Every structure is written in structure tokens, then in C-alpha cells.
Amino acid sequence: MVITRPSVDQIWVWLDNVPDPEIPVISLVDLGVIRDVAWVNDVLEVTVTPTYSGCPATSIINLDIETALRDHGVKYLKLKRQLSPAWTTEWLSERGRAKLEDYGIAPPRPAGGPERCPQCKSKNVQRVSQFGSTPCKAQWRCSDCLEPFDYFKCI
Amino acid sequence: MSSALFEYLLRLGDNTLILSHRVSEWCGLAPVLEEDIALANTALDLIGQTQMWLGLAGEVEGKGRDADALAFRRDVWGFRNLLLLERPNGDFGKTMMRQFLFDAFNVVNLGYLIKSSDPRIAAIAEKASKEAAYHLERSGDTVIGLGDGTEESHRRMQDALDELWPYVGEMFASDTVDAEMVAAGVAPDPQTLRKEWNEITVRYLTEATLTVPDGTFAHKGGKTGVQHTEHLGHLLTSMQWLQRAYPDASW
Ligand SMILES: [Zn+2]
Numbered sequence: 001m002v003i004t005r006p007s008v009d010q011i012w013v014w015l016d017n018v019p020d021p022e023i024p025v026i027s028l029v030d031l032g033v034i035r036d037v038a039w040v041n042d043v044l045e046v047t048v049t050p051t052y053s054g055c056p057a058t059s060i061i062n063l064d065i066e067t068a069l070r071d072h073g074v075k076y077l078k079l080k081r082q083l084s085p086a087w088t089t090e091w092l093s094e095r096g097r098a099k100l101e102d103y104g105i106a107p108p109r110p111a112g113g114p115e116r117c118p119q120c121k122s123k124n125v126q127r128v129s130q131f132g133s134t135p136c137k138a139q140w141r142c143s144d145c146l147e148p149f150d151y152f153k154c155i
Numbered sequence: 156m157s158s159a160l161f162e163y164l165l166r167l168g169d170n171t172l173i174l175s176h177r178v179s180e181w182c183g184l185a186p187v188l189e190e191d192i193a194l195a196n197t198a199l200d201l202i203g204q205t206q207m208w209l210g211l212a213g214e215v216e217g218k219g220r221d222a223d224a225l226a227f228r229r230d231v232w233g234f235r236n237l238l239l240l241e242r243p244n245g246d247f248g249k250t251m252m253r254q255f256l257f258d259a260f261n262v263v264n265l266g267y268l269i270k271s272s273d274p275r276i277a278a279i280a281e282k283a284s285k286e287a288a289y290h291l292e293r294s295g296d297t298v299i300g301l302g303d304g305t306e307e308s309h310r311r312m313q314d315a316l317d318e319l320w321p322y323v324g325e326m327f328a329s330d331t332v333d334a335e336m337v338a339a340g341v342a343p344d345p346q347t348l349r350k351e352w353n354e355i356t357v358r359y360l361t362e363a364t365l366t367v368p369d370g371t372f373a374h375k376g377g378k379t380g381v382q383h384t385e386h387l388g389h390l391l392t393s394m395q396w397l398q399r400a401y402p403d404a405s406w
Binding site for chain 1: 189192200206279285286292
């Protein structure tokens with residue numbers, strides 16, 4: 001029997017089609033939580049890092065990765081958790097950042113706050129709370145269009 | 156070494172577990188919605204840190220206990236958290252003052268644990284320290300906002316600081332477990348963390364127009380497990396009842 005192993009590049013493409021469970025406009029690859037994909041003999045090892053240590057989405061992310069790869073015929077799969085180096089919002093892809101803003105979530109910035117309102121693009125914004133609806137977000141408000149919006153926390 | 160390491164990891168994990176439970180008691184009750192969400196998220200981060208510390212503790216112990224078993228199947232005397240963290244919440248100001256005092260300690264301590272000779276501890280500390288820094292930013296800002304706020308909020312924050320102060324010293328008390336960790340390069344000596352902690356807290360408390368108490372008396376017995384207060388037992392009855400009434404329940 002010939003065992004065909006899909007290429008690592010192909011696996012990355014498949015993973016790029018798995019949406020983040022809480023912000024489905026970006027993929028797990030955009031989010032930067034997939035740290036490595038490698039074949040060890042006939043076992044595919046996918047290394048995943050958590051965003052926040054207590055984030056309930058972490059187990060869903062693992063389940064979604066497993067489901068997607070099994071659907072593509074990957075039989076032997078091992079998910080490895082990697083804590084170090086710790087996940088940083090710098091690993092969000094450029095494409096992911098643009099998609100976040102389109103979706104109404106201001107992307108993270110090292111300055112510690114959003115550049116502009118994702119709705120009207122005004123720079124006149126203020127923080128409402130350091131925390132938001134999920135561990136990765138904070139609440140901000142636009143002082144021009146008066147809309148509240150989520151800001152992806154920078155860590 | 157491995158029994159001291161187990162003990163040391165319990166201290167780290169029990170601190171975040173018990174504080175997390177206390178903070179989660181605010182869920183649905185906080186003064187405003189934003190604070191409610193912030194408290195719940197803080198509790199969630201602390202639970203995540205607990206899973207990592209107690210998970211590693213169970214691994215080191217090697218008796219097949221995982222983080223859940225350690226959290227839900229130990230009795231009061233098995234817990235190794237600081238007495239400060241089992242204190243009842245009191246009002247919102249007192250909850251935030253306790254959070255602030257611990258956040259500052261957590262930030263300083265994790266800063267050293269990142270350099271631990273045990274790579275598993277270093278990796279957890281690296282992850283947790285980012286969250287701890289974020290927590291300190293919020294609790295510190297809240298202490299300033301309420302301390303330098305109205306007459307009433309100022310009074311309540313000074314009362315909170317005065318009440319919690321005798322529980323600060325335990326964070327920096329060293330014993331033989333700590334000595335073993337220091338000798339193995341695993342962890343810093345708690346005594347040596349006080350200076351940095353003082354610098355951080357005094358900076359915030361001064362801006363908050365609060366008076367730093369000068370008392371040096373310290374209640375102890377939590378991190379060694381020798382003497383917890385009666386409050387921990389009450390906390391555990393609510394935190395552990397489900398796993399005790401229905402062992403291994405899942406849904
Ligand atoms: Zn706007």
C-alpha cells in the first residue's frame with residue numbers, strides 16, 4: 001500500500017481555511033497560533049500556541065484543526081502545545097489585520113490603542129474598558145460617530 | 156527536590172486558583188457592566204494560569220492527579236495559597252486593592268521565573284507574565300482612580316489598604332521550600348522581591364493619594380498550609396461541591 005502524504009504547504013493551505021471560532025473572518029493561520037507543521041514519519045505534527053492561557057476557544061481551536069485535517073484524509077495526527085515563545089499580536093497577519101478592521105474590530109497596535117474607529121475611520125477615539133467580550137478584546141468608543149467598537153488587545 | 160518542587164508549584168497554582176474564584180464571585184454583581192466583564196476576564200486568565208501551574212504540579216507529583224483533581228479533590232489543609240487571596244471580597248474597592256497588591260507581586264515574581272532553570276516553569280511564566288502585566292495596569296489605574304477620587308472612595312480605598320496590609324508580608328516570607336528552589340535555580344527567594352514590589356506599589360499608592368501603612372506584622376500560614384483562615388473552607392464548599400457530590404461528572 002502506498003501512503004500518500006500531503007505536502008506541508010498543502011496542510012498550511014488547509015489550515016488557512018479553518019476560521020477562528022470567535023472571530024470567524026480570520027483564519028487560524030491569520031491569528032498566528034499555528035507555529036509549525038511537520039511530518040514525523042507518517043504522523044503529522046501540528047504545533048499550536050494558545051492566545052490567552054484561559055481562553056475557552058483554545059480547545060475548540062484544537063478540535064477544529066483536527067476535524068479539518070481528518071476531513072482532508074490525514075489519518076495520524078498529533079497536536080502539540082507550545083507555550084514559549086508566548087503568542088503575541090505581532091503574529092497576526094497583515095491580511096488578518098485588514099479583515100479585522102473590515103469586520104468592525106480595530107486591529108492591535110504596539111501603541112496600546114486603536115489607530116482609528118473601524119466604522120468611520122475617525123482618530124477621535126476613547127477607551128471604555130480594558131476588557132471586552134472575549135479575552136483578546138477591549139472596549140473602545142468613537143467620539144465622532146459615537147459607535148462603540150472592539151479593539152484587539154495588543155500583547 | 157521533586158517534593159519541594161511539587162509544593163512550590165502548588166503555591167503558584169493555588170494563588171491563582173483561589174484569587175480567580177474570589178474574583179469570579181463578582182460575576183453579574185459588579186458596579187457597572189464594563190467592570191463585570193473585566194473581572195470575569197481577569198478570573199479567566201487566572202484560571203488559565205492555574206491550569207498550567209497545577210497541571211505541571213500533577214506531572215511532577217507523578218501520582219496521576221491532573222489540575223482538576225488538585226483543584227477539586229483537595230481539602231483545606233492541602234491548599235498552599237497566600238492568606239491575602241482567600242480574604243472575602245468586601246466591596247469593589249477592597250477587591251481591586253487585593254488584586255493590585257497581588258498583581259504587583261505576580262509581575263515581579265514571574266519576571267524572575269521566566270529565567271527559571273526549569274524550562275517548563277520558564278515557559279508558563281513567559282505566558283502568564285503578559286497577562287499579569289495587563290492586570291496590573293488595570294488594577295493600578297483603578298486604585299489611582301478610586302484613591303484619588305471622591306471623599307468616600309478615598310476613605311474606602313485607605314480602609315482596604317489598612318485592612319489588607321498585614322497580609323502583604325506573607326508574599327515575601329521564605330522557607331525551606333523556597334531555599335531548595337533558590338539552590339536549584341528554579342525560583343527567586345521571595346524576600347528579595349520586596350524591594351521591586353515596594354517600588355511599584357508605592358508609585359501607584361502615592362499617585363492614589365493613599366498612605367502606605369508602616370506596620371510590619373504579617374499573618375502567615377497560607378503558603379505553608381499550616382494555618383488557613385476559616386474563609387478558605389467556605390470558599391471550597393462552593394467551589395468544590397459539584398465534583399465532591401458527583402465525582403467525575405462531565406457534560
Ligand atoms: Zn467612528
